[in-house]
Structures are given as C-alpha cells and as structure tokens.
Amino acid sequence: KGYTHYTSNKGLAEFREAVAQKLKSENHMDVDPETEVMATVGSMGALSLAMLTIIDPGDEILIPSPGYANYRSQVLMAGGKPVPYRLKEDDAFQPDIEEISNVITGRTKAMVINSPSNPTGAVLSNDVLKEIADLAIERNLIVISDEAYERIIYENAHHVSLASLPGMMHRTISIFTFSKTYAMTGWRIGYAVADEAIISEMTKLQEHLVAHPSSISQIAAIAALTGPDCYVKRMINEYAERRRIMIQGLSNISGIRFLKPMGAFYIFPNVSIFQMSSREFTMYLLENARVIVVPGTAFGRFGEGYIRISYSISRERLKEALERIAESVEKLK
Ligand SMILES: Cc1ncc(COP(=O)(O)O)c(C=O)c1O
Structure with a gap:
C-alpha cells in the first residue's frame, strides 16, 4: 500500500485518529488528534522525549522507588535530578502523598507515576489518583503518567488515566504503548498524549532523534486498535x-x-x-x-x-x- 516512506514527525494522521478514538472510549480522554497526540518509538521513546522537553538543567523530577529503572536514567540524560519517592509495602505500594510532599522543593518540575506498576503490580486507587491530581495542581507540577500496562489488570482492579481527572489534561503527559497490550514489544510503537505546547516540542525533538516511529509499525498499531479485541x-x-x-x-x-x-x-x-x-x-x-x-x-x-x-x-x-x-x-x- 505504499507505506514505505517518511511519515509526519508526530505519526500518520490515521494512527493519531485511531488513538484518539481509543482514548475517548477506553480512557475517557477527549483529545485533538491533530495537536495533542503523537506516535513514539514505544513508551520508552515517549518517556525520553517527555523528559528532554520538560527538564531544564537541575530540575528535580520525582520518580517512584521501587520503580521502572529507566526513569532515573532518562531524567539524568535530560540533565535533571531524579528524586525518589518511596512506595511502601504497608501502603500496598500506593504513593503516600505526605511522603511525596516532603521531597518536593522549589526545583521540583514533575513527578512520574506508573500504574499498573512495574515492578510492584500495584494499580493506583481512585483516591490516590485524586490526591496526586490535587497535589500536582497545588504545587504546579507536571505529571508523567506511564500507563504501559493499562489493559493488564485483575479481579476488581480498574485502570483510571490521571489525565481524565478534572483539571489534569493540560498538566499530564500520558504515555501508552502497544508493547504490553498486544505483545508487540519489538515493533517499537507507542504514543504520548499531552497539551498542544508539549506535544509540539516533543515532536520537534523526535525529528532530531529518530524522525518518527516506523511507518509499518504505525500501520500495524492501527490494525491492533481497530481489529477484534x-x-x-x-x-x-x-x-x-x-x-x-x-x-x-x-x-x-x-x-x-x-x-x-x-x-x-x-x-x-x-x-x-x-x-x-x-x-x-x-x-x-x-x-x-x-x-x-x-x-x-x-x-x-x-x-x-x-x-x-x-x-x-x-x-x-x-x-x-x-x-x-x-x-x-x-x-x-
Ligand atoms: C513501566 C514500563 N514503562 C515502559 C516500558 C517500556 O516499554 P516500551 O518502550 O516497549 O513501550 C516498560 C517495559 O518493560 C515498562 O515496564
């Protein structure tokens, strides 16, 4: 079908439209496929672009500990300072807002959340997500929400996207991937959703780094999204x-x-x-x-x-x- 050429830096329009529909029906997120969504090289690509976009040298980024190891490296790579916030077994590995508040300083730019979590398997509760939203608004933080495992949940657990909470869409960079839901790890395809200003900067950076994720992978991802579930x-x-x-x-x-x-x-x-x-x-x-x-x-x-x-x-x-x-x-x- 001729999908062998460069695509737009933010990915094919068909890809972004399919993603926007999925976000509406599954994540209760209303996004403009033209300006608020971009295709990325897996969620790793999206995470790196997000860090490089929002971090100024010396900015502090709160990351979960225990948490996915790449967050730390990606913050360092972007010239930031990773600041771990502790997740405790006694709290069922749910973030403790007081603990997080204690590590916020004047240099804190953003925090990373990951639900469902690698490595703990915890799924953040609605109450905790609301507390995180309140804290982010109060302390003017950006939240990078890594939702790589959004579909892999058990029993009565329920995945809620932070960006779907009131007032959170414009301060959340939501990161999704085809790697886990569709076992497409090797295809290296995911997407980021954020405010137009952030997506536009991330898109410029993507041009310098990789231009865009593979056209073939974007087409495969559309098939995954629109095919039988x-x-x-x-x-x-x-x-x-x-x-x-x-x-x-x-x-x-x-x-x-x-x-x-x-x-x-x-x-x-x-x-x-x-x-x-x-x-x-x-x-x-x-x-x-x-x-x-x-x-x-x-x-x-x-x-x-x-x-x-x-x-x-x-x-x-x-x-x-x-x-x-x-x-x-x-x-x-
Ligand atoms: C929490 C989390 N985020 C992101 C990734 C990266 O996934 P990908 O770049 O394949 O989308 C992984 C992979 O294991 C992960 O566990």
Whole structure:
C-alpha cells in the first residue's frame, strides 16, 4: 500500500485518529488528534522525549522507588535530578502523598507515576489518583503518567488515566504503548498524549532523534486498535491464570511474603527474612535454582529486601521455576 516512506514527525494522521478514538472510549480522554497526540518509538521513546522537553538543567523530577529503572536514567540524560519517592509495602505500594510532599522543593518540575506498576503490580486507587491530581495542581507540577500496562489488570482492579481527572489534561503527559497490550514489544510503537505546547516540542525533538516511529509499525498499531479485541482478552485471561499459579506457588513457600499484584505481570515478594540482600538472594536463586529474578534494588534503593518475578512466561515454565525456588529456599532453613 505504499507505506514505505517518511511519515509526519508526530505519526500518520490515521494512527493519531485511531488513538484518539481509543482514548475517548477506553480512557475517557477527549483529545485533538491533530495537536495533542503523537506516535513514539514505544513508551520508552515517549518517556525520553517527555523528559528532554520538560527538564531544564537541575530540575528535580520525582520518580517512584521501587520503580521502572529507566526513569532515573532518562531524567539524568535530560540533565535533571531524579528524586525518589518511596512506595511502601504497608501502603500496598500506593504513593503516600505526605511522603511525596516532603521531597518536593522549589526545583521540583514533575513527578512520574506508573500504574499498573512495574515492578510492584500495584494499580493506583481512585483516591490516590485524586490526591496526586490535587497535589500536582497545588504545587504546579507536571505529571508523567506511564500507563504501559493499562489493559493488564485483575479481579476488581480498574485502570483510571490521571489525565481524565478534572483539571489534569493540560498538566499530564500520558504515555501508552502497544508493547504490553498486544505483545508487540519489538515493533517499537507507542504514543504520548499531552497539551498542544508539549506535544509540539516533543515532536520537534523526535525529528532530531529518530524522525518518527516506523511507518509499518504505525500501520500495524492501527490494525491492533481497530481489529477484534478477543486476542487481548484471551491473553489477559492467560496472565490471570499465570498469576493464580504464581500466587498459589509462592504461598506454599514459607518465609516469602507478598502482596497480590493487581496489574501488569510482575510480583514483588519480600524476601528480607532470609537475611541476604536482594542481590545476594537473586544470585542464590540463580546459582541454586537456575531461576532468574531481578533484585528489588534494580528498581531503586527502596527495593531492598524484595525481588521481582515476571510471570509473562508459560504456565509449565512457571510451575517448574516455582518448584525449583521452593527447593532452594528449603535449603536455607
Ligand atoms: C513501566 C514500563 N514503562 C515502559 C516500558 C517500556 O516499554 P516500551 O518502550 O516497549 O513501550 C516498560 C517495559 O518493560 C515498562 O515496564
């Protein structure tokens, strides 16, 4: 069909229109596809462009800890100062507004939120989102809302886009991707939604960096958005089953404590009882169980005492991994 040439820096008009329709029906966000949406190279591309656009040298950006490791690097890359705000297991890994208020200074420009969360699996509650909105308005902050796992949620959890809350559209940079919902990680396609002034700057930067995401990926993304949703639902059910296996398997291992993840495909067990650092415990599992998990500290210093396990692999392999973890943990007693 000839989609082999350059596209607009903000992506094909058809792509932005399909995205705007999806945002309206699924995220309750009313956006102008011409000025408030742009196609990006995955959510990573959108996050980097957002940081480079809003950060002046020395600006402080609040990032969740434990949180997705790239936020820190992206803030540093843009000349900013990443300031972690702590997410506590006791709060079900929901941000504590008081904790956040305490780290806000005159240099704080923005905060990053991520729901559903990698690595904790927490889905931010409506109440917390409202508190975040109030805080952002009161302290004049931009919020970068990473919604990569918006569709992967369980039980009665409900995903709400921060930008859909009153007064938040113009101060939120909402970031979405096709990577997780459609298992299209390698296609490198996502999108950012924000105020016209921000999207226009991000679009200029995209020209200098990559021009635009691949035209073929934009077309594939339109097919994903406009095609039948049954494949997504089937995969979400499959993740729910893997989550059930994970919860059941880990519950049978004494010493390991965890909160049920409500979204994404990660579980973040507390392993502090074993008297090893997260890194040591991870290495122990690697050497003894031949199972790879990620130390909580890979997600910031407040991840100490935890490990992150991904359950995005097949049920059979998960069961095998759980058995091996159980055997290795038994040896520690
Ligand atoms: C929270 C979060 N944000 C963003 C990304 C990046 O995804 P992509 O660039 O493939 O859209 C990931 C990938 O694991 C993630 O976990």
